[in-house]
Amino acid sequence: MEPYVHLVQYYETDAMRITHHSNYIRFMEEARTDYLERLGMGYDRMEAEGLRSPVMNVECKYLKTTTYADRIQIYLYVKSHTSLKIEFGYVMQVDGEVVCTASSWHCFMDANHRPVSLQQRYPDFFERMLALQSPLA
Amino acid sequence: MEPYVHLVQYYETDAMRITHHSNYIRFMEEARTDYLERLGMGYDRMEAEGLRSPVMNVECKYLKTTTYADRIQIYLYVKSHTSLKIEFGYVMQVDGEVVCTASSWHCFMDANHRPVSLQQRYPDFFERMLALQSPLA
Amino acid sequence: MEPYVHLVQYYETDAMRITHHSNYIRFMEEARTDYLERLGMGYDRMEAEGLRSPVMNVECKYLKTTTYADRIQIYLYVKSHTSLKIEFGYVMQVDGEVVCTASSWHCFMDANHRPVSLQQRYPDFFERMLALQSPLA
Amino acid sequence: MEPYVHLVQYYETDAMRITHHSNYIRFMEEARTDYLERLGMGYDRMEAEGLRSPVMNVECKYLKTTTYADRIQIYLYVKSHTSLKIEFGYVMQVDGEVVCTASSWHCFMDANHRPVSLQQRYPDFFERMLALQSPLA
Numbered sequence: 001m002e003p004y005v006h007l008v009q010y011y012e013t014d015a016m017r018i019t020h021h022s023n024y025i026r027f028m029e030e031a032r033t034d035y036l037e038r039l040g041m042g043y044d045r046m047e048a049e050g051l052r053s054p055v056m057n058v059e060c061k062y063l064k065t066t067t068y069a070d071r072i073q074i075y076l077y078v079k080s081h082t083s084l085k086i087e088f089g090y091v092m093q094v095d096g097e098v099v100c101t102a103s104s105w106h107c108f109m110d111a112n113h114r115p116v117s118l119q120q121r122y123p124d125f126f127e128r129m130l131a132l133q134s135p136l137a
Numbered sequence: 138m139e140p141y142v143h144l145v146q147y148y149e150t151d152a153m154r155i156t157h158h159s160n161y162i163r164f165m166e167e168a169r170t171d172y173l174e175r176l177g178m179g180y181d182r183m184e185a186e187g188l189r190s191p192v193m194n195v196e197c198k199y200l201k202t203t204t205y206a207d208r209i210q211i212y213l214y215v216k217s218h219t220s221l222k223i224e225f226g227y228v229m230q231v232d233g234e235v236v237c238t239a240s241s242w243h244c245f246m247d248a249n250h251r252p253v254s255l256q257q258r259y260p261d262f263f264e265r266m267l268a269l270q271s272p273l274a
Numbered sequence: 275m276e277p278y279v280h281l282v283q284y285y286e287t288d289a290m291r292i293t294h295h296s297n298y299i300r301f302m303e304e305a306r307t308d309y310l311e312r313l314g315m316g317y318d319r320m321e322a323e324g325l326r327s328p329v330m331n332v333e334c335k336y337l338k339t340t341t342y343a344d345r346i347q348i349y350l351y352v353k354s355h356t357s358l359k360i361e362f363g364y365v366m367q368v369d370g371e372v373v374c375t376a377s378s379w380h381c382f383m384d385a386n387h388r389p390v391s392l393q394q395r396y397p398d399f400f401e402r403m404l405a406l407q408s409p410l411a
Numbered sequence: 412m413e414p415y416v417h418l419v420q421y422y423e424t425d426a427m428r429i430t431h432h433s434n435y436i437r438f439m440e441e442a443r444t445d446y447l448e449r450l451g452m453g454y455d456r457m458e459a460e461g462l463r464s465p466v467m468n469v470e471c472k473y474l475k476t477t478t479y480a481d482r483i484q485i486y487l488y489v490k491s492h493t494s495l496k497i498e499f500g501y502v503m504q505v506d507g508e509v510v511c512t513a514s515s516w517h518c519f520m521d522a523n524h525r526p527v528s529l530q531q532r533y534p535d536f537f538e539r540m541l542a543l544q545s546p547l548a
Contacts, residue, residue, distance in 0.1 A: 010307065011157050011300050015150035015205055021466045022148055022440070025433040026285050033284065043343040055432045059470045068152055069317040147444065148437050158329045159303070162296040163422050170421065180480040192295045196333045206454040285431050289424035289479055296422055342426055 001038065001132060003073040003093075004031040010068050018065040024100055025058055028090050031074035032104070039128045050111030056085070057105040064099040072099065077132040079103055083117045091135055098136070138175065138269060140210040140230075141168040147205050155202040161237055162195055165227050168211035169241070176265045187248030193222070194242040201236040209236065214269040216240055220254045228272050235273070275312065275406060277347040277367075278305040284342050292339040298374050299332055302364050305348035306378070313402045324385030330359070331379040338373040346373065351406040353377055357391045365409050372410070412449065412543060414484040414504075415442040421479050429476040435511055436469055439501050442485035443515070450539045461522030467496070468516040475510040483510065488543040490514055494528045502546050509547070 006027045014020040036042065046052075066072060072092050079089035085107050092100040108116040119126045143164045151157040173179065183189075203209060209229050216226035222244050229237040245253040256263045280301045288294040310316065320326075340346060346366050353363035359381050366374040382390040393400045417438045425431040447453065457463075477483060483503050490500035496518050503511040519527040530537045 009300070009304055010151060011159055011303055013152035014147060015152070015154040016463070016465075017152040017154075020148050021469065022433060022436040025436055026283070029285055029433070030283055052427070054427075054476075055473060057470070057472050058432065059468070061468050062466060065465075146437070146441055148440055153326070153328075158332065159296060159299040162299055163420070166296070166422055167420055189290070191290075191339075192336060194333070194335050195295065196331070198331050199329060202328075284425060285433055287426035288421060289426070289428040291426040291428075294422050 001035070003075045003135075004034040006030055006072045006074060008066055008068055008070045008072065013068050016065075018067050019070070021060070021062055024060050024062070024092070024102065027072060027074060027092065028058070028060075028088075028102055028104055031076050031090060032088060035076040035132070039125060041122070041125050051116065052109045053106045054109070055104055055106060058102065059104075060100060060102040062100055064094075064097060066094055066099050070094050075132075075135050077134045077137075078130050079134075081119075081130075083119060084108070084115050086118070086129075089134055093135070101136075138172070140212045140272075141171040143167055143209045143211060145203055145205055145207045145209065150205050153202075155204050156207070158197070158199055161197050161199070161229070161239065164209060164211060164229070165195070165197075165225075165239055165241055168213050168227060169225060172213040172269070176262060178259070178262050188245060188253065189247075190243045190245045192241055192243060195239065196241075197237060197239040199237055201231075201234060203231055203236050207231050212269075212272045214271045214274075215266050216271075218256075218267075220256060221245070221252050223255070223266075226271055230272070238273075275309070277349045277409075278308040280304055280346045280348060282340055282342055282344045282346065287342050290339075292341050293344070295334070295336055298334050298336070298366070298376065301346060301348060301366070302332070302334075302362075302376055302378055305350050305364060306362060309350040309406070313399060315396070315399050325390065326383050327380045328383070329378055329380060332376065333378075334374060334376040336374055338368075338371060340368055340373050344368050349406075349409045351408045351411075352404050353408075355393075355404075357393060358382070358389045360392070360403075363408055367409070375410075412446070414486045414546075415445045417441055417483045417485060419477055419479055419481045419483065424479050427476075429478050430481070432471070432473055435471050435473070435503070435513065438483060438485060438503070439469070439471075439499075439513055439515055442487050442501060443499060446487040446543070450536060452533070452536050462527065463520045464517045465520070466515055466517060469513065470515075471511060471513040473511055475505075475508060477505055477510050481505050486543075486546050488545045488548075489541050490545075492530075492541075494530060495519070495526045497529070497540075500545055504546070512547075 008019050012019050012023045075091045077089050080087040087105050090102040110116050145156050149156050149160045212228045214226050217224040224242050227239040247253050282293050286293050286297045349365045351363050354361040361379050364376040384390050419430050423430050423434045486502040488500050491498040498514055498516050501513040521527050
């Protein structure tokens with residue numbers, strides 16, 4: 001699957017003339033929602049199903065700096081999962097070089113705040129998610 | 138009344154090594170909610186009364202740059218008002234020098250999205266607001 | 275010219291479930307740099323020429339709220355100009371409806387902080403800029 | 412040492428009516444620079460010494476949601492260190508309850524991008540840092 005692309009904006013840089021490290025957490029969210037939409041679980045459907053996926057943890061490893069006007073290619077894949085929890089992996093590249101790797105852990109809940117097993121409720125979608133590959137694998 | 142103070146954070150700077158101009162709109166919100174709280178209309182009371190004040194317009198004039206670790210003193214006052222609309226004025230200073238002046242226009246609505254006249258419903262609070270002075274006046 | 279498109283991200287919403295008003299100032303910057311690049315004055319060229327364009331003022335009128343996953347189409351045009359100062363106009367639409375109109379004023383400076391007249395130094399680029407049209411005109 | 416306090420702003424909330432998770436990374440930076448300043452290594456001194464401390468990794472565990480107007484107390488301490496790398500730990504509390512725990516890893520460099528051992532170059536400051544305690548310890 002094609003990576004999500006984030007074009008670094010001027011307002012995302014800081015006084016060291018690089019992308020401020022906090023913004024990568026936002027790029028992760030952008031990439032995640034974009035991939036989920038392309039896999040058939042876009043915002044509209046999640047709203048309609050009352051599905052929510054709070055972020056439980058994030059981890060981010062900064063390997064190379066990026067800056068204004070860089071095009072960051074972000075790959076998403078499932079790094080690990082249990083019945084109720086998914087760890088997404090992220091690989092971010094600029095011009096083929098890895099600039100950042102990251103993980104985020106999510107649970108899924110329905111409108112009544114009850115935990116939802118994606119694997120049971122949306123087996124097709126879940127399988128498509130599991131098929132995503134890390135470009136480093 | 139004492140001005141609200143915003144200490145510029147590193148993540149608010151940009152690659153020109155100055156505070157990114159979009160952040161002043163956020164500083165305005167910080168100052169406004171701080172002043173309203175000190176005048177007796179804090180978040181808790183607004184929630185309890187179901188009061189909302191959407192922003193209709195903003196205007197911001199950048200006079201001098203600021204940067205990381207600057208302490209911006211922000212003064213709020215009522216620049217103009219009709220029965221349903223208030224224009225807040227902002228004067229931002231660092232070390233006694235004006236760095237930015239700004240305005241924001243707000244209407245006020247109750248929980249049923251009906252317009253509220255602050256002057257009629259909260260005359261004491263409204264008078265305290267009107268007593269705020271621009272430091273440049 | 276095709277408008278710039280900003281897809282509203284979840285992290286740009288606020289507790290009223292709408293796009294926080296401060297973000298529109300950032301969308302303006304995104305649209306401006308995108309248009310300038312398409313008109314032949316991209317980041318690389320500006321860097322090479324030592325050209326900077328500080329923001330002097332911004333004005334933003336919020337007409338309709340937007341929210342997560344909305345696609346905001348942003349049109350840029352030159353609203354007024356003197357030899358040293360340009361006022362850009364912005365019209366933001368979602369599904370053909372105007373949600374926000376805005377202006378920003380800029381001067382241009384070279385690497386030595388001397389004011390630059392775009393019209394004299396880059397007449398072709400300047401003319402292309404002047405040819406931009408407001409969709410409301 | 413007294414914790415750093417961050418008052419959650421409206422613009423830091425999202426459509427779930429909670430503080431957006433990316434902002435905690437920013438709160439970490441606020442707390443870190445505030446503690447370093449109180450320990451005698453403020454921005455002015457770091458600038459004067461040409462000292463920089465890029466963020467290598469961050470980790471953040473979200474335990475309870477927070478929202479607008481919450482006062483987050485942030486405790487900083489040294490979780491681990493080698494001669495060239497420091498892991499700061501963060502404990503964030505609201506009303507005595509832990510809402511978030513986090514870590515960030517930093518190296519230190521001088522103006523010539525050479526690694527600096529804080530322990531060797533600033534032994535007094537380093538000792539004051541090591542004396543910081545986690546409130547959970």
